[in-house]
Amino acid sequence: MTAAVRKAGATGTAPLLAIAGVDVVLGRGWRANQVLSGVDLDIWPGQIVGLVGETGSGKTTLARTIVGLVKPRAGRVVFDGTDISGLRGAARKRERRSGHVQLVFQDPLRSLDPDLTVAEIVGEGLRIRGGLDAGQIRDRVTGALAKVGLDATLLERAPGQISGGQRQRVSIARALAAGPLLLLCDEPVSALDASNRNYILRLLADLRDSLHLPIVIISHDLSSLAGIADRVVVLYRGRIVEDGPVSRVFSAPRHPYTALLMASAPSVGDQGGQRLSVRQLRRTSADPPSPDGEGACVFAARCPFAAAVCARQPPLTLTTVPPGKGAVTTPADRWTAACHRHREWGELASQRPEHPQ
Amino acid sequence: MTGKPPLDEVLALDDLHVTVHDGAATAVRGVSLSVAAGEIVGLVGESGSGKTLTCRAALGVLPKGCAVARGTVAFERLDVTGLSRRGWQRLHGTGMGAVFQDPASYLNPNLTVGSQLAEVLRVKQRLSRREARRRSIELLAAVGLHGPERVFHQIPAELSGGMLQRVMIAIAICCGPRLLIADEATTALDVTIQAEILELLRDLRDQRGLAVLFVSHDLAVIKELCDKIVVFYAGEVVESGPAAEIIERPRHPYTQALLRVASVGDFGRRELRVIPGQPPRVGADIAGCRFADRCQAAAGECRSGPVSLVPLSPAHQARCVRATDPELASSTDSASPGGASAAAELAAR
Numbered sequence: 001m002t003a004a005v006r007k008a009g010a011t012g013t014a015p016l017l018a019i020a021g022v023d024v025v026l027g028r029g030w031r032a033n034q035v036l037s038g039v040d041l042d043i044w045p046g047q048i049v050g051l052v053g054e055t056g057s058g059k060t061t062l063a064r065t066i067v068g069l070v071k072p073r074a075g076r077v078v079f080d081g082t083d084i085s086g087l088r089g090a091a092r093k094r095e096r097r098s099g100h101v102q103l104v105f106q107d108p109l110r111s112l113d114p115d116l117t118v119a120e121i122v123g124e125g126l127r128i129r130g131g132l133d134a135g136q137i138r139d140r141v142t143g144a145l146a147k148v149g150l151d152a153t154l155l156e157r158a159p160g161q162i163s164g165g166q167r168q169r170v171s172i173a174r175a176l177a178a179g180p181l182l183l184l185c186d187e188p189v190s191a192l193d194a195s196n197r198n199y200i201l202r203l204l205a206d207l208r209d210s211l212h213l214p215i216v217i218i219s220h221d222l223s224s225l226a227g228i229a230d231r232v233v234v235l236y237r238g239r240i241v242e243d244g245p246v247s248r249v250f251s252a253p254r255h256p257y258t259a260l261l262m263a264s265a266p267s268v269g270d271q272g273g274q275r276l277s278v279r280q281l282r283r284t285s286a287d288p289p290s291p292d293g294e295g296a297c298v299f300a301a302r303c304p305f306a307a308a309v310c311a312r313q314p315p316l317t318l319t320t321v322p323p324g325k326g327a328v329t330t331p332a333d334r335w336t337a338a339c340h341r342h343r344e345w346g347e348l349a350s351q352r353p354e355h356p357q
Numbered sequence: 358m359t360g361k362p363p364l365d366e367v368l369a370l371d372d373l374h375v376t377v378h379d380g381a382a383t384a385v386r387g388v389s390l391s392v393a394a395g396e397i398v399g400l401v402g403e404s405g406s407g408k409t410l411t412c413r414a415a416l417g418v419l420p421k422g423c424a425v426a427r428g429t430v431a432f433e434r435l436d437v438t439g440l441s442r443r444g445w446q447r448l449h450g451t452g453m454g455a456v457f458q459d460p461a462s463y464l465n466p467n468l469t470v471g472s473q474l475a476e477v478l479r480v481k482q483r484l485s486r487r488e489a490r491r492r493s494i495e496l497l498a499a500v501g502l503h504g505p506e507r508v509f510h511q512i513p514a515e516l517s518g519g520m521l522q523r524v525m526i527a528i529a530i531c532c533g534p535r536l537l538i539a540d541e542a543t544t545a546l547d548v549t550i551q552a553e554i555l556e557l558l559r560d561l562r563d564q565r566g567l568a569v570l571f572v573s574h575d576l577a578v579i580k581e582l583c584d585k586i587v588v589f590y591a592g593e594v595v596e597s598g599p600a601a602e603i604i605e606r607p608r609h610p611y612t613q614a615l616l617r618v619a620s621v622g623d624f625g626r627r628e629l630r631v632i633p634g635q636p637p638r639v640g641a642d643i644a645g646c647r648f649a650d651r652c653q654a655a656a657g658e659c660r661s662g663p664v665s666l667v668p669l670s671p672a673h674q675a676r677c678v679r680a681t682d683p684e685l686a687s688s689t690d691s692a693s694p695g696g697a698s699a700a701a702e703l704a705a706r
Contacts, residue, residue: 054547054548054549054550055517055518055547056517163635164404193403193404193574193575194574194575194576194615194618194619194620195403195614195618195631195632196631197618198618198629198630198631199631201629202629202631220547220548221548221620222548222624223620223621223623223624224620224629226623226624226625226626226627227625227626227627227628227629228626228629246624246626247625247626250624250625251624260549261548261549262624263552264548264549264551264552265548265577265620266548266551266552266555266575266577266578266580266581266620267577267580267581267619267620267621267623268576268577268580268604268616268619268620268621269621269623278552
């Protein structure tokens with residue numbers, strides 16, 4: 001863990017992870033499917049970045065690209081100064097075994113080996129990497145479990161003998177034991193009920209604060225993500241459509257898809273009077289046809305505000321910060337959106353009927 | 358709820374007890390609830406609270422080793438508790454339909470969705486091949502699938518999770534059942550798709566007068582959809598009543614805790630709350646209130662003997678000795694963890 005702090009201090013201005021122009025194509029021939037298109041994403045130390053989007057938007061593929069499980073067709077993935085997208089053979093193996101980037105998966109019951117004990121699961125990566133004796137591994141394992149609030153009495157249990165919330169904490173402990181510089185969590189709370197979900201998210205927020213560890217959380221629960229994340233990145237069909245500080249994006253989203261995600265989120269409270277409703281943001285048969293040709297905006301087919309200009313995919317561009325909200329001071333404060341009409345659609349949406357006629 | 362004419366009762370559970378592990382433990386203890394035509398009733402509670410077993414008992418499809426030990430299941434005022442397998446089969450599809458969490462696992466991956474829907478119509482309603490096909494396409498359109506003729510010829514792998522769940526709903530309602538049981542039917546879906554499925558269920562309630570028993574661990578989803586809410590904790594109903602009343606004036610400390618941890622429609626940085634402690638083991642024998650160990654308001658009287666449901670209004674009841682205590686009623690926002698770190702709180706568990 002000291003490694004994470006040292007590195008973070010040494011690289012104050014450069015991002016820890018810099019993804020530029022990444023295209024990913026899965027499958028070949030007629031099955032080839034472009035899953036990511038022109039993805040640019042920088043991650044700085046000490047930040048929780050929430051990655052949101054629906055099934056098939058490329059969230060998981062992006063995470064797999066970052067850890068090197070998927071090779072991009074174009075673009076670069078630079079981690080801590082090294083381009084890891086082009087690594088092969090021994091260099092790639094060395095990078096993987098360094099444990100610098102760790103993944104936590106959605107369903108701990110399926111991602112943890114049911115035949116191993118908690119101690120074996122958490123220490124397995126360290127044993128494979130080598131260089132530590134059994135006592136040192138044991139210390140690292142208990143240290144990692146303590147960081148996630150699990151005590152040593154669970155060490156000899158199997159994943160099937162502990163609760164769902166505890167299992168997900170074991171997954172996080174396994175990742176932490178490797179001493180990561182970056183933690184990627186793929187839907188870490190989707191399988192948990194509300195109380196356990198909040199436990200895990202608070203735990204991740206604590207890890208960010210105490211270890212200055214950057215964490216990427218893939219989730220579709222915007223509201224609880226908003227409680228802890230610093231930045232939100234919205235993916236739609238393989239493209240980033242909005243990227244900015246959580247407090248700004250969620251108070252006035254610049255992309256209609258972000259607004260639709262917010263409006264769709266169920267809540268026990270009343271949504272504030274100013275918030276747009278799902279009806280105002282969803283296309284209806286009454287809306288004029290939207291451009292759908294090659295190269296059109298990926299969201300145009302679902303967007304009620306699509307116009308002629310949307311026949312061309314808009315690039316991710318800086319949005320202007322409303323006066324009084326403070327200017328862009330650090331790169332981490334950048335707020336970008338990929339919408340030609342990001343200044344106009346809000347007004348158009350508020351004129352649409354809130355309820356069906 | 359008042360001022361409306363009495364509704365037709367479609368499903369009524371009375372003092373339902375379900376045992377698991379061949380009778381070794383009781384997982385559902387004395388559950389009573391009813392669902393009327395044109396009404397959506399939501400069951401909410403943590404995993405392991407007995408929601409799914411209750412649904413399966415109501416559908417007559419309890420897993421092996423589980424049995425209804427006491428109490429009754431009545432469908433349209435007819436006691437169906439001891440119904441034979443044939444009897445249940447006659448009810449399935451025509452009287453009651455069901456939708457579950459993972460639609461892909463209930464469909465044959467090698468057959469077109471249309472053939473699987475048409476098969477049900479041919480078997481249950483004895484429709485001709487041509488008639489079943491026509492009716493299937495109508496149903497696929499009715500559940501909001503675009504291009505129903507194309508969807509009819511697609512296999513499950515070609516459809517998204519939301520589309521498959523619509524197909525499952527089409528199969529569940531194809532023979533005109535009066536009751537639909539949806540067990541975590543939107544849990545695996547994206548929020549945008551979930552919103553569409555909830556809308557579809559509302560339309561089915563309004564247009565067909567369908568009675569819906571909707572199960573979820575997410576109180577926010579239940580609140581968006583349901584007319585009545587039934588809160589489960591450790592195999593018991595701890596609170597039930599009209600949705601608005603439960604959300605605005607929850608009287609059981611567990612319901613209050615669920616509300617604190619639920620999504621609040623707030624997109625700001627905030628303290629995420631948790632419910633300290635763990636629920637008791639399934640079938641645990643506890644003399645008093647089953648929530649007492651996790652309850653901040655628990656007193657000696659809570660642990661001395663069984664707590665019964667206390668009526669608070671004609672339709673609202675809570676299983677708490679302090680249900681009528683005004684101090685408890687106002688504690689929804691108190692009892693803050695006071696900014697303790699998650700790790701500290703976790704260590705205290």
